[in-house]
Amino acid sequence: MSPRPKPTAIRRLEGNRGKRAWNHNEPVPPDAQPRCPGHLSAVAQKEWRRLASALHKMGVLTIVDRAALAAYCAAYGRWVEAEEKLKETPTLFKTPAGYVQQSPWLGIANKQLELMGRYMVELGITPASRSRVVAGPTAQPTITFTTTYEDDPREQLRAKIDAIAVRMAAGGAE
Template identity: 35%
Template sequence: MGGTATVAGRGRKPKPTAQKKLAGNPGKRALNTCEPQFSTVSNIDPPEWLSARAATMWRMLIPELLREHVVALTDLHNVEAFCTAYDKWRMAEEAVQLFGIVVESAQGSPMKNPALTAANESMRQLVTFGSLLGLDPSSRSRIIGGNKQTSTNEFAKLLST
């Protein structure tokens, strides 16, 4: 199979047409003029079913993603999944801090704290959904943002102190 694979999980993912245009179409191949343009979002509150911590993460992420024009209406489930995974990861880490890495099994023998498994699974989900949203340095370098104004995110100020 030559070129870009279309089977999920195989080969390199195709670049969006907008990214190819901004790069000057270096491959000189015909551009996809039928690529879908999903509805953009100007602002959206966290879904009511999110936990308080997941909703806080939502309120931190959404302004940044919207400022860079990298999230559409069809991407909101990825934001929700990221925020939910973040909350689960934090809960699992708190359980590890509270009960330790090794806990007592029902038979009374030492065993690995099951919260470690939950923390690892949640962390993998964070990586997956964060990458889809451009939240890590590698995937961020592949995303083209549209607006370079300064951040107005109130939580970003906490990182600079």
């Protein structure tokens, strides 16, 4: 089974290592940052605020990706809740029949962590998916270095020509 195709925005950020053709007919969603859904818990809304603007600035999150980020944030909120309940209750307990069983909160925490991992890969926020992203030419300023040698005859000639041009512009004669 081959991997799912990536959106062109993520492929552009990662670079086209395989030199495969771009999908020029891919729909382009409006470039607007989505609002946080009101149904999310307080913890999930805090996670939304932490991630949404950064993902939008990276060019990964648009208005149509709202549900994916909301699903990640909801899973995050449930995971935090389950982890806090695990602090209060034992991880394993004995049933009335004498069997040892894991806490339901442990199962919830594990399931939410699994869901979060899937969404993190989709949104490009795992360390591995971030390491594949290469910033475009506009993301980093170009710095140009020039070396000037004072004993270079060409530099001395250029300096003399510049000085003559300045004097001529000021109205002086050579």
